[in-house]
Amino acid sequence: MSTPTPAPTTGTPPPEGTITTERRGALLLIGINRPAKRNGFTPRMYRELAEAYTLLDDDPALRVGVLHAHGDHFTAGLDLPTIAPLMQRGEKAFPFGLVEPNDLGTPGYRRRSKPMVVAVKGITFTVGIELMLAADIVVAADDCRFSQLEVKRGIMATGGATLRMAERAGLGNAMLHLLTGDEFGSAEALRLNFVQKVVPAAQVLDEALRIAQAIAEQAPLAVVATRMNALKAVEHGPLMAMQDFISTQQRLSNSEDAAEGVRSFTEKRPARFSGR
Numbered sequence: 289m290s291t292p293t294p295a296p297t298t299g300t301p302p303p304e305g306t307i308t309t310e311r312r313g314a315l316l317l318i319g320i321n322r323p324a325k326r327n328g329f330t331p332r333m334y335r336e337l338a339e340a341y342t343l344l345d346d347d348p349a350l351r352v353g354v355l356h357a358h359g360d361h362f363t364a365g366l367d368l369p370t371i372a373p374l375m376q377r378g379e380k381a382f383p384f385g386l387v388e389p390n391d392l393g394t395p396g397y398r399r400r401s402k403p404m405v406v407a408v409k410g411i412t413f414t415v416g417i418e419l420m421l422a423a424d425i426v427v428a429a430d431d432c433r434f435s436q437l438e439v440k441r442g443i444m445a446t447g448g449a450t451l452r453m454a455e456r457a458g459l460g461n462a463m464l465h466l467l468t469g470d471e472f473g474s475a476e477a478l479r480l481n482f483v484q485k486v487v488p489a490a491q492v493l494d495e496a497l498r499i500a501q502a503i504a505e506q507a508p509l510a511v512v513a514t515r516m517n518a519l520k521a522v523e524h525g526p527l528m529a530m531q532d533f534i535s536t537q538q539r540l541s542n543s544e545d546a547a548e549g550v551r552s553f554t555e556k557r558p559a560r561f562s563g564r
Contacts, residue, residue, distance in 0.1 A: 307336035314351040314504040316344045323359025328367040329415050331374060334381035341387040351504040356407040356493050363416030369447060371511055390447045391422040401512050403503050407496035408432055411488050418447030427496040428474045429489035437469035456481040507545040508563035
């Protein structure tokens with residue numbers, strides 16, 4: 289299917305919110321934009337988020353995504369009055385064929401191949417935690433308030449928290465937060481490996497962009513292959529991931545980027561990778 293048209297990047301967001309996109313060189317900034325409602329996710333926002341993730345994967349000029357939020361908070365979670373009917377019908381908010389933002393491998397949806405860096409701040413509840421755990425690197429503001437509070441609403445977290453919290457932090461730590469729905473801060477999120485860096489709130493997006501730019505400067509084919517192999521090791525085990533070593537390295541070593549890597553090494557200069 290063709291790449292969807294991205295959401296508008298400027299103007300006052302509609303009442304149901306929107307997702308903004310902004311290109312900065314090889315980076316795609318993806319912004320959650322419903323600050324009047326603490327960026328609570330509506331079906332429209334989820335659909336546009338999937339469209340933005342699909343744009344990132346489909347455009348060869350883009351190498352890294354940066355997910356961030358407009359306003360003071362990342363997201364207060366799902367807007368239940370608008371999302372609940374979809375839950376009751378067992379439906380997702382976005383059509384088949386798009387990249388699934390939660391990266392769960394749901395049949396009919398694509399998995400993201402390119403890296404995603406997330407900048408979280410303020411209130412980061414439910415779907416906010418699950419989106420950051422589905423990404424690759426998370427920079428958190430020191431003012432973050434996290435809560436996976438579905439049990440307080442009579443539902444279960446189904447965006448990946450039950451899978452990834454235990455994988456990152458161990459079953460006991462996952463149960464502590466999943467079963468109580470308690471609120472915890474950035475220091476606890478760092479301790480549990482839910483986030484990778486904690487910085488002052490005013491610096492959180494800049495730090496995420498710095499990391500994303502550093503990734504974008506590396507060889508794109510090698511970045512994607514490295515990410516996918518590490519993910520395969522987590523999901524299917526080291527033995528399965530190791531089976532790809534020889535074939536992947538053979539493919540990469542015959543690329544134009546690998547040749548450029550050798551030239552840049554011998555010529556003592558920064559590499560200029562093309563993604564070929």
